[in-house]
Amino acid sequence: MQETGTRNAESGAAAFGLDGSGIVFWNLTEAALYERSIARGETRLSAAGTLTVETGPTATSLQDRYIVREDVSEAEVWWGANQPIGREAYDTLRADLLVYAAGRSLFAQDLFAGAEPAYRVNVRAYCECAWQGLFLRTMLRRPEREELADFIPALTVLSIPGFKADPERHGVRSQAVIALDLARGEVLACGTLNAAELKKAVFGYLTHVLPARGVLPLHGAVTVGENGDAALYLGLAGTGKTTLAVDDARTLIGDDEHGWGPSGLFNIEGGCHVSAARLSAAATPELFTAANRFGTVLENVALNGETREPNYAGAHMSNARATFPLEAMPHASLSGRAAAPRTLLMLACDTEGVLPPIARLNPVIAMYHFLSGYSARWPGAEKDGPQGAQPETTFSPCYGAPFLTRHPSVYANQLRALIERNEVTCWLVNTGFVGGPAGTGRRVPLALTRRLVEAAISGALGEADSRTDPYFGFSVPTSFPGFEPQMLNPARNWPDIKSYEAAARRLAGRFVENFERFEEAVDEEVRDACPRLAIAAE
Ligand SMILES: Nc1ncnc2c1ncn2[C@@H]1O[C@H](COP(=O)(O)OP(=O)(O)OP(=O)(O)O)[C@@H](O)[C@H]1O
Ligand SMILES: O=C([O-])CC(=O)C(=O)O
Ligand SMILES: [Mn+2]
Known part of the structure; x- marks a missing residue:
């Protein structure tokens, strides 16, 4: 291929098998990517100065993700939630993509995933669309120009939206494929413009490699206060990570993906x-x-x-x-790093209106909730849903099942050890409904959630009087200056106590049922973390 731009000449496109009459544009910066993208008709320029693109519905993306299944990955991948693709089918797709790409222009970007130099992963992306090159350049972390000369990728992403997979030939479900090859450190994406899949595939690779290096990958946001006290907000898509992490009083480390290692927290992303x-x-x-x-x-x-x-x-x-x-962002950290968190907030968007707006968790109950991952899935997060669509109840282990390559217990055990070692104060925050299930109940007011989160982070809420919840066993503050006690007690927001109790018992039962799949993987203490659940389920 003809190659132009700053790069490592020793490790060019040929090293990936890209060979042909096309041009590879290496490490173009924002303005050049804009020009190419608009000239190619991929995007339009808005009056605000942004690049604007239609990517179509994202409904099917989850079913179109695969991981290469072979000896190396067989034992390490959580096949309970990941779809396999055979080595042969993957290699056929790879060869076909290389033929398609050979005569075309590609936009190559060399980037880091991870703000902590000791743990960052070098990611190289070859994108058919200039705007996707810009997307990944923006979402990951950008090396200095002089760091490009000897850049060697650990993970290489090839994104070719124009190539449509052939379900029969490639052994897949549809024309869209996002396939991760852990052994070779590759992602192949085709038949879809959905750029989120690219960032998720990179994160998926990290959920495989980071635990082996003693780093816990997390789907969460991180902020730091003036004294360097870090807070970690875990939660599924649409549960409030970005919303709560944007806080005038705190520095934003990142809003979606972080690693927690021996040196503390670091953002995986740069955008x-x-x-x-x-x-x-x-x-x-x-x-x-x-x-x-x-x-x-x-x-x-x-x-x-x-x-x-x-x-x-x-x-x-x-x-x-x-x-x-x-x-x-006005309060963003340039280093992307912070100390271990002092406060951990698990954001659960409760669709049943049963959870209190905030509850304190001991490390074992925290691990139980992390593994359970109870929350809501908003239709909009996965597909074009109608306005005002209702959320669905879901249990998404580690508040990020779609990203996990290993069994959830791997991450949960790591989290428990980190919580205990760092004496982290843990809270469960209901960013969902009160007074009834979604549809009849109302959303917990955002202003209330913000004040409760602030009080949890400051440490003041930890001093408040509390009660033990009879269903879930966690500790619920009963009174705190500035809050009506009624706000802190979910039962008192329901029309009558009987319907609240029935709903609470039902939800507890769903927790018990969901947790059955993890009973083998956790120790006795965690199994017993919520004894009241067993009673409630009867
Ligand atoms: N009590 C509440 N707490 C948090 N968010 C709330 C609350 N009530 C309503 N919301 C709304 O819920 C949405 C949360 O979306 P947000 O983008 O913060 O989610 P996220 O966790 O960052 O998702 P993603 O992983 O997809 O980036 C916002 O629109 C916010 O205004
Ligand atoms: O950024 C995205 O598109 C998706 C995301 O965070 C999520 O699904 O949690
Ligand atoms: Mn997210």
């Missing part, structure tokens, strides 16, 4: 990929400003045909996202 549905300057000024600037990629946000203003209130917005570098 944010935030929901842009109904984005407004009034509700979230920091995010609005970051979304409306040069360098930001807007996915699935319509532009006014004349003024080219982004229309965030548009109807098909559930997969609308804005991607911008962390530097675009």
